[in-house]
Each structure stands twice: as C-alpha cells, then as structure tokens.
Amino acid sequence: MLLYNKALDANHALLRMTALLISWKTDMVEGEALRMFDFLIANPAHIEKLSLPKDEFIERKVFKSYRNRYQNFEPKSLFNAMKDIHFMVIERFVEIGILRVDKNTYSYHVELDNIPNGLRVLAESKENSISKQAIEFIVANLTQISVTGPAGLKKITSLMDYKYDVN
Structure with missing residues (x-):
C-alpha cells in the first residue's frame, strides 16, 4: 500500500512554513525552531506528546484527535527524514x-513583504490542508520558548539532541 505523507512533500513544507511565518509575524527566526515547528504542523498529533508541565497548555490535548493509524512513525526518524526538505525550503526562502x-x-531575518502574492494567498486560504489549530497553538505557546536549554524546544519536542547544547 502506498501512502502519501505531507511531511515529506517539499511543496507542502514550503506552504506550511509560509503559513507559520505569516501567523507568527516575527522579525527573527532560528532555523532549528522553524524546522521543529514545521514538523509539529505537519504532524499535529505530536503536539499532544510534548513534554510540557501537565498543568500548563491543557489545550494541547485536543491534538489527540489528529492521531491516524496509518501515520504510525517514530517522530525523531521522520524529523530527520524531513531535514533535506527543510533545508531546501529555507534555502528557497x-x-x-x-x-x-x-x-x-x-538565525534569519524575516521579510514577510517578500512573500510572493500567490503563495501568500494559498498559505492564508481556509481551504488548504494545513492545521490552523496547530499553527495557532505554536504561535501562542511555543514561539517564546528557547530552542536550547533544560526547558527548550529540543527537549520538549524530543526531536533533536540537546544534552550538550550551550545556553
């Protein structure tokens, strides 16, 4: 059986990252944060598995409904498989x-005015296949968390090694 996984689709990654940047409205972005957030947008069910304090971010439990028995993967392996696609999209940006x-x-300086109009329209469309709920959760709760450190994005997502990071 052949299954499509949008996480491994470069065009979809370009669209996801564009939608994230438009919603985030940030001036600077770290490449590693952009990669981790794209993984979460492509795989919203992983948001429910983030290692965050149980009392905080209770709304992440809604992402349990995104589980799909056909999308059974080891998150770190899929994230690593997405690496070349992420670098290609960032290079295109x-x-x-x-x-x-x-x-x-x-880090990168973000110039939202340089997003081509057609790409912007598609990224902001309500009919695209991007989880707006995931983007809203990320922008509201995760964008202010440092990438590194004992409570950083690398640790809470379990997607990247963080043990030897220097803060």
Whole structure:
C-alpha cells in the first residue's frame, strides 16, 4: 500500500512554513525552531506528546484527535527524514528574500513583504490542508520558548539532541 505523507512533500513544507511565518509575524527566526515547528504542523498529533508541565497548555490535548493509524512513525526518524526538505525550503526562502541570513547568529531575518502574492494567498486560504489549530497553538505557546536549554524546544519536542547544547 502506498501512502502519501505531507511531511515529506517539499511543496507542502514550503506552504506550511509560509503559513507559520505569516501567523507568527516575527522579525527573527532560528532555523532549528522553524524546522521543529514545521514538523509539529505537519504532524499535529505530536503536539499532544510534548513534554510540557501537565498543568500548563491543557489545550494541547485536543491534538489527540489528529492521531491516524496509518501515520504510525517514530517522530525523531521522520524529523530527520524531513531535514533535506527543510533545508531546501529555507534555502528557497533565502533565494526569494523571505529569509535573510544573520551573519552573527544561526538565525534569519524575516521579510514577510517578500512573500510572493500567490503563495501568500494559498498559505492564508481556509481551504488548504494545513492545521490552523496547530499553527495557532505554536504561535501562542511555543514561539517564546528557547530552542536550547533544560526547558527548550529540543527537549520538549524530543526531536533533536540537546544534552550538550550551550545556553
């Protein structure tokens, strides 16, 4: 049986990341954060599995309904499989001017005005296959969390190693 996984579709990743950047409205973004957030948008059921304090972010339980018996995967392996697609999309964003490399950090300056109109319309459409609920949860709850550290995104998502990160 052949199954389509939108997480491994480069065009869908471009659309997901565009929708995230439009909703986030940030001036700077770390590449690792963008990658982790894209994984969560492509796989909203993983949001329910985040290692966050039980009393906080109670609304993440709604993402349990996104579970799909055909999308049974090991999250870290899928995240690693998405790496080349993520780098390709980020490189494309740099080429068209949506992201500009910050020479002093591992971050990018975000230029939302450079998003092509057709891509913007599709990313903001209510009829696309992107979970608006996941994007809203990420923007409201996760974007202010540091990527590294004992309570950072790498740790709470379990998608990247964090043990030897320097804060």
